[in-house]
Amino acid sequence: QPRCFSGVQPTGNLHLGNYLGAVSRWVPMQDQMPSIFCVVDLHAITAGFPDAGELTNATREVTAAYIAAGIDPKRSVIFNQSQVKEHAELAWIFNCVARMGWLNRMTQFKDKAGKNSENASVGLFAYPNLMAADILAYRATHVPVGDDQKQHLELTRDIAQKFNNDFAPRIKELGLGVANPSPSPESPDEIYLPLPEPMIAGPATRVMSLRDGTKKMSKSDPSDLSRINLSDDADTIAKKIKKAKTDPEPLPSELDGLKGRPEADNLVGIYAALAGKAKEAVIADFGGQPFSVFKPALAELAVERIAPMNGEMRRLMADPAEIDRILRNGAEQASAIAEPVLRDMRRIIGFLDVR
Numbered sequence: 001q002p003r004c005f006s007g008v009q010p011t012g013n014l015h016l017g018n019y020l021g022a023v024s025r026w027v028p029m030q031d032q033m034p035s036i037f038c039v040v041d042l043h044a045i046t047a048g049f050p051d052a053g054e055l056t057n058a059t060r061e062v063t064a065a066y067i068a069a070g071i072d073p074k075r076s077v078i079f080n081q082s083q084v085k086e087h088a089e090l091a092w093i094f095n096c097v098a099r100m101g102w103l104n105r106m107t108q109f110k111d112k113a114g115k116n117s118e119n120a121s122v123g124l125f126a127y128p129n130l131m132a133a134d135i136l137a138y139r140a141t142h143v144p145v146g147d148d149q150k151q152h153l154e155l156t157r158d159i160a161q162k163f164n165n166d167f168a169p170r171i172k173e174l175g176l177g178v179a180n181p182s183p184s185p186e187s188p189d190e191i192y193l194p195l196p197e198p199m200i201a202g203p204a205t206r207v208m209s210l211r212d213g214t215k216k217m218s219k220s221d222p223s224d225l226s227r228i229n230l231s232d233d234a235d236t237i238a239k240k241i242k243k244a245k246t247d248p249e250p251l252p253s254e255l256d257g258l259k260g261r262p263e264a265d266n267l268v269g270i271y272a273a274l275a276g277k278a279k280e281a282v283i284a285d286f287g288g289q290p291f292s293v294f295k296p297a298l299a300e301l302a303v304e305r306i307a308p309m310n311g312e313m314r315r316l317m318a319d320p321a322e323i324d325r326i327l328r329n330g331a332e333q334a335s336a337i338a339e340p341v342l343r344d345m346r347r348i349i350g351f352l353d354v355r
């Protein structure tokens with residue numbers, strides 16, 4: 001059956017890129033299929049252990065952001081990864097499925113490890129295997145993410161496919177398979193793990209820095225002016241848009257005219273995503289207008305959409321016990337799905353079960 005899974009790392013504040021590329025796109029999924037949204041705290045230690053208090057606080061803050069953005073804990077499962085031990089267990093199994101060569105090709109590892117990759121943690125290298133485990137422990141089929149996760153999702157599909165292929169006779173023998181929805185001469189007719197569909201769509205799959213249209217908006221950019229945080233108040237949001245880098249030309253009257261103008265392209269994409277429109281529609285409205293007209297309109301729209309979430313996050317954060325209760329409830333629901341999947345997988349592999 002269809003199931004949606006996605007997650008965000010609790011490393012500091014969520015920004016507009018996380019919101020437009022991922023979290024805002026999760027909200028409608030809740031109406032379409034059972035959905036699970038995870039705060040991936042095990043991933044948050046791969047680039048060094050953050051301060052313990054900050055990790056705890058960021059975990060609650062990301063949870064509050066999910067809820068403020070419209071994820072309904074009554075309909076969807078919200079939990080933090082470390083509380084469901086199947087993630088770590090399956091990640092180990094996938095460490096033995098994935099090939100070194102596959103992980104050596106991951107561009108995000110190269111970006112994050114930098115020049116001194118000898119000194120990166122083994123966890124940072126194996127990070128995509130944990131991400132595959134997050135998704136496949138629930139046999140999830142739909143994964144809404146931003147563009148930067150595309151390669152990790154391709155790896156997730158490769159891992160699922162290799163497991164299905166290598167264990168095809170066992171899966172069949174134990175009667176645990178489902179019909180392969182895309183059979184081919186190389187793939188078995190029955191599979192255990194679905195190949196999850198990356199959902200990377202809309203006008204803001206890659207939101208860029210407000211200070212440099214060639215760099216991704218990111219939590220780690222030292223300049224706070226480069227991003228809009230979900231915790232920013234109305235004045236801060238307006239100020240950051242006013243200061244956003246642009247070129248001197250007015251907006252083009254055709255979409256093609258945004259080529260080679262990364263800052264203009266980025267702001268048009270942000271406007272489109274916030275308004276729920278296509279970029280063409282924004283160009284139809286603002287083509288030929290100078291930034292002195294477009295920026296105030298964008299600021300007004302961003303404040304209207306983002307500032308109320310900031311108020312709601314503050315309200316939720318005032319009651320940490322309630323957030324913890326939501327996460328506890330979510331962890332119980334998540335475990336109830338992942339436990340039987342891991343039990344099946346242990347049987348498929350042949351681990352002796354003595355309990």
Ligand code: TYM
Pocket residue numbers: 005006007008009010017018019020021022023040043130131134135143144145146147148149152204205206207208216217218
């Ligand atoms: P993370 O925490 O870096 O980012 C969370 C989500 O936000 C998206 N995103 C962006 N989208 C558009 N523009 C940007 N500038 C931008 N920056 C971030 C990311 O694509 C992502 O969807 N490995 C993942 C978390 C993860 C996960 C998973 C996701 C762990 N397990 C299982 C899906 C399924 C990550 O580090 O995301």
